[in-house]
Amino acid sequence: MRIDIRPGDAAWQQAEPLFAAVWPPEVLATLSWGRVVFAHAQQRVLVWNDAGELVCHVGIHLRPAKWTESPVRIGGIGGVITRQDSRNKGYASAAMRVAVAHMKEEDDADFGLLFCEPHNFAFYHGLGWRRFAGPVFVEQPGGRVRFDVMAAFVFDLRLSPHDGALDLCGLPW
Numbered sequence: 702m703r704i705d706i707r708p709g710d711a712a713w714q715q716a717e718p719l720f721a722a723v724w725p726p727e728v729l730a731t732l733s734w735g736r737v738v739f740a741h742a743q744q745r746v747l748v749w750n751d752a753g754e755l756v757c758h759v760g761i762h763l764r765p766a767k768w769t770e771s772p773v774r775i776g777g778i779g780g781v782i783t784r785q786d787s788r789n790k791g792y793a794s795a796a797m798r799v800a801v802a803h804m805k806e807e808d809d810a811d812f813g814l815l816f817c818e819p820h821n822f823a824f825y826h827g828l829g830w831r832r833f834a835g836p837v838f839v840e841q842p843g844g845r846v847r848f849d850v851m852a853a854f855v856f857d858l859r860l861s862p863h864d865g866a867l868d869l870c871g872l873p874w
Contacts, residue, residue: 702792703749704799709742709760716745716758716780723782733818733850738841740764740872742780744803746796756787759796762874763808769865776804776858778815779874797828805858813856816873822852830854834864839873848873 707715729735742760750756762777778800783793804810814833817825822832833853838845848869855862 776810816851
C-alpha cells in the first residue's frame with residue numbers, strides 16, 4: 702500500500718472518481734446526510750493498493766472553532782471512504798492513523814473531530830476516538846444549525862473535550 706497526503710483542491714481530481722463509485726447520486730439520496738453541504742478538505746490522505754489503484758480517502762480539515770465559547774483549533778476528519786472491494790484490509794485504519802498524526806504534528810490541532818453513522822462507531826472507537834456528548838453547531842446555507850444527522854466523535858490531542866457546546870463556525874466536514 703502507498704499513502705500520500707496531498708493538498709485538498711489539487712487532489713480532488715484523483716479522489717472524485719472514488720467518491721462517485723462509493724456514494725453515487727442514487728445512494729446519496731438515501732442517506733440522512735445526503736443533502737448536507739460539507740466543507741472541502743484542505744488536505745487529503747490517499748491510499749493506493751499494490752496494483753496502484755486508489756482505494757481509500759480521508760479528508761483533513763483544520764478550523765478555528767469554539768468549544769464552550771472558548772477558541773479552539775479543531776482537526777477535522779471527513780469523507781472517509783474505501784472502495785467496497787477493498788474494505789477490511791486495513792486501508793482506512795492506516796489512513797486514519799496518518800491523518801491523526803498529521804493533525805497532531807503538522808496542524809497543531811487541539812483535538813480531532815469527525816462525524817459518523819452508527820455502523821462505524823466500533824471502527825472509530827477501535828482507533829481511539831470517543832463519542833462527544835455535547836451539541837455541535839454548524840453553518841448551512843440557511844444559517845447556523847444544530848448538527849445531529851450523524852454522531853460526533855473526538856480524538857484527544859492537547860485537549861480532551863467530553864461535552865459542552867461545540868461550534869464549528871462554518872460548514873461541517
